[in-house]
Amino acid sequence: TKQAELTLKEVQGLTAAAAETLKNADAKAGKLVAAMVDTSEELSKTVKELRLILEKINNGQGTAARFVNDGRLYESMLENTEQLQLRLEEMKSLIAKWRDKKIKITLF
Numbered sequence: 001t002k003q004a005e006l007t008l009k010e011v012q013g014l015t016a017a018a019a020e021t022l023k024n025a026d027a028k029a030g031k032l033v034a035a036m037v038d039t040s041e042e043l044s045k046t047v048k049e050l051r052l053i054l055e056k057i058n059n060g061q062g063t064a065a066r067f068v069n070d071g072r073l074y075e076s077m078l079e080n081t082e083q084l085q086l087r088l089e090e091m092k093s094l095i096a097k098w099r100d101k102k103i104k105i106t107l108f
Helices: 002-058 062-069 071-099
Strands: none
Touching: 002 062, 062 071
């Protein structure tokens, strides 16, 4: 019948559209998998490099290792920072006095 022919044509059209959609989805899935593989490889390289850096730190190699493993470096930096802060406060005080004309500065 005519209705059966129309239904068959609609089913054929839907089947063709579904096949095209699946083809496109398959292509996109392939690209996605390739991108995931690339990302995984890059992540693996990064983890390997990070592992090498951490091994060097744990073995005491380099400045970062000294900072992590030697508390004296931290203490020295802390002390130097405190001394610098004191000197800056002294400079601020001298500049304030100079601005208020309480001290005179001459160069040679």
